[in-house]
Amino acid sequence: MQAADWILWNARIYTQDPEQPEAEALAVVGETLAAVGPMEAVRAWQGPRTRVLDLKGATVLPGLIDAHFHLEGYARLQMGVDVDTPTLEEALARVARQAATRPPREWIVGRGWLQERWGRFPTADDLDRVAPAHPVALWARSGHALWVNREAMRRAGVTRDTPDPPGGRIARDAAGEPTGLFFERAIDLIAQIIPEPSVEELAEALYEVLYELATLGLTAVHNFDGPRSFAALQILHARGDLPLRVVQHIPLSALDHALAVGLRTGFGDAWLRIGSVKIFADGALGPRTAWMLEPYEGEPENTGIAYTSPEVMREAAHRATLGGLSLAIHAIGDRANREVLDLFEALRALEAQRGIPPEARRHRIEHAQLVHPADIPRFGALGIVASMQPIHAVSDRPMAERYWGSRCATAYAWRRLKAAGARLAFGSDAPVEPPNPWWGLHAAVVRDGWHPEQALSLTEALEAYTMGPAWAAGLERWQGRLRPGMWADLIVLPEDPFRIPPDALRDLEVLGTMVGGRWVFRKGSHLLD
Amino acid sequence: MQAADWILWNARIYTQDPEQPEAEALAVVGETLAAVGPMEAVRAWQGPRTRVLDLKGATVLPGLIDAHFHLEGYARLQMGVDVDTPTLEEALARVARQAATRPPREWIVGRGWLQERWGRFPTADDLDRVAPAHPVALWARSGHALWVNREAMRRAGVTRDTPDPPGGRIARDAAGEPTGLFFERAIDLIAQIIPEPSVEELAEALYEVLYELATLGLTAVHNFDGPRSFAALQILHARGDLPLRVVQHIPLSALDHALAVGLRTGFGDAWLRIGSVKIFADGALGPRTAWMLEPYEGEPENTGIAYTSPEVMREAAHRATLGGLSLAIHAIGDRANREVLDLFEALRALEAQRGIPPEARRHRIEHAQLVHPADIPRFGALGIVASMQPIHAVSDRPMAERYWGSRCATAYAWRRLKAAGARLAFGSDAPVEPPNPWWGLHAAVVRDGWHPEQALSLTEALEAYTMGPAWAAGLERWQGRLRPGMWADLIVLPEDPFRIPPDALRDLEVLGTMVGGRWVFRKGSHLLD
Structure with missing residues (x-):
């Protein structure tokens, strides 16, 4: 028996x-x-x-379930140089140590800097002092800016004549020379020439990451990195080495491919399954590229960037939902959140016309960091998941106060969102933030005292780390609670x-x-x- | 308990x-x-x-498991006109009945004709006598030829000036006018404009087909139709309505998409999972488009068609196997089988270089109808599945004897293939043949007395309908036998x-x-x- x-x-x-x-x-x-x-x-x-x-x-x-994770980014950070340092000099010393031990043809890659901590943006000149021969590329902690040296720009063919790509910006000095900083879509000018680890090497690195997450109490993670990490996860799964369950999202760049193959949200099994199509509506707070209804404080000309135009988003979202794929749209600024909610409102009408019930498409907004008070009830009304990362409220607080001022009353407003009917799904956004879910739970209930009226009870915060992500993935019958079956x-x-x-x-x-x-x-x- | x-x-x-x-x-x-x-x-x-x-x-x-099935083709045949009739007149009468009951804008679509039974190829003139106003498109039983009327050609914009596409042929009269027959890749000129049922309608039709297959004793099927039927199967699966297990193959046209998404063979679950990439090396016996080492009997100029050039096949196969996708290559003529075995030999060498063991890629040849004696041992040596349809030996016998003559000694040679170490996986190729696996088992052990030295025992034939397809899908630990676990x-x-x-x-x-x-x-x- x-x-x-x-x-x-x-x-x-x-x-x-x-x-x-x-x-x-x-x-x-x-x-x-x-x-x-x-x-x-x-x-x-x-x-x-x-x-x-x-x-x-x-x-x-x-x-616990982390509803927003970048598995490949985190794995590659573990492989690369950590430049999340108190001073620029310490970051440069770390790069110098790498340069001393590696052949000059090899890239030095890393992540973690934040110009706020250093008092100014770093430049190619800084890197050229310590590593003139190696190509060096260092991501900002947010992932929305890249700092490189001249050798990296030389290899990428970037010169004063290179135009800013749509949705991106190359920082330049008064003479028009690139200074070594690339924002948003300009990052790809460099990133596309950095050699990648093989899928098999990536699989080994992901195993280490997933095991680390298990030690922190996570049993599932929603992965927002792309097809390479998906392939690597399948390698682990096929040999029985997947320690956690993974929901694999699909970047917009792969939407046409997913539709052409006939892939739909939910395909897969209990360990690895297809999630939503990820679209970026805007940038981020740190580089002030989040798309705002009103200008940033002290920058009357700057309302941020529409990373993907509303027209392109709408067209992609229509095709996705009619093809059986739900959406996960990154929106940080209040304008981006409003645009995405407008889009979801239109999408729900289209779905209703086609007989698709709202529960059949678990659409989400990723981050939802600043939502205009008028838009807060729309999450609940439209059945949209607010996929938020509580630790951002703690890390972003100085920037948020400086750039958003009094608008912070509805920033990271998980209490108000929940009270207005939104389903919350919490995560870390690692490697932008550390992956430890206990830090996230702590931030959710304590918020370091910042706008404590937006804090949750521990019960509510745990639900957002368990039942919330389970619902977002359509897995509420299987995960998020302890119940027979x-x-x-x-x-x-x-x-x-x-x-x-x-x-x-x-x-x-x-x-x-x-x-x-x-x-x-x-x-x-x-x-x- | x-x-x-x-x-x-x-x-x-x-x-x-x-x-x-x-x-x-x-x-x-x-x-x-x-x-x-x-x-x-x-x-x-x-x-x-x-x-x-x-x-x-x-x-x-x-x-039982059918290792080669066209679910969408079979479903649409159930919806369309059956022109598998003893006489051309009977087929025309069926078309006339459809024309009498439908508005002229609607397509009349069907399948099942075989010119051998009718003594000649049918023409557009035949159809124009009974259905001049409706567009009509009727597939040959093999699926490798299409018979249409003038209205269908008018809608497709096909005229005497339309060139034969690569890998295809438009039949023409002495004056160069298209006669209404389209072979191989020329079929797409018409097929691409025939409106398709929605994916949701297709899902309903597939449910009926799968239920019918269950009544015949099948518990799993390998589907060679494309992304639309895959999407429809996911709809059934998501609502718990998949009566059988399905292995979903990927057409060559979707290979780039599958690689771009990062999809690998085996992804999915116990009910629906990704199989191999399907490539056509040649055509079929009926229209004498199977690719031959020596000309067809009585046609000294005709050695058939290389449907996909060996160079294109090789390039696609390399990318597929390195991307984690196994291959299922259609090869009917002895030249096509040799070319594909040459390709697999090169592929196994490449795989060995990359540390990929042969068991990790369950490559298959679909049909393997005529294999040169020198090539028979190569299936076993290279670990290639011979995916064959026993009923073809019975149906094709008159054509095979007429076009292949004495070469039939190694046609449909499942006994010799098995004796030489090939793994056999049997199926029906429905709707080319009826889906009943008992007809296939009967053909495998009896062959209607034709080359009885190639017959199998019932034990062997059952293994080829159970363990063989299970192994081809990498599922031998789960299906094909009755054993605890x-x-x-x-x-x-x-x-x-x-x-x-x-x-x-x-x-x-x-x-x-x-x-x-x-x-x-x-x-x-x-x-x-």
């Missing part, structure tokens, strides 16, 4: 199942939960080969997060992470029977 | 598992087999909610096919078909508990 593979008991289990919010034991058969409840009931699943773990009062939660995706914590001071959330360490009935990470004596 | 959902007993179960070739009972838990063996052992799985079926001596086999895909037969005269195989009727532990079709009192 088939009995439980695992019984976990003597635990404080927060199920997120309204029928039974707390339990002390659960049984796992194969990949799913067979029973959740009091030990008397769960014990019925015990057989001779069942492994029974006494959790000695540890806490069990549904596995749902996937056995859970984490074990040494302490009850509801009974520690909120500031201690940041330091919570996960003891064990189970995905689909398999321990992908375990430490601590209770779990190592 | 979890017990069996189903126990089937008092049956003659042919498992195809060498460890236990026959059994009397089996237990199903969820989607898989939990136990196969004597009733004493299987009974241990019985619980209070187990449904126990006494099969009263009926026979159980692993579910494998999918509960099985069929129930009223008689033991090993104990009836071979000619009775054609008339075997299936009592029940279970796919993934669910009865998708049942009739007969034993199964309706």
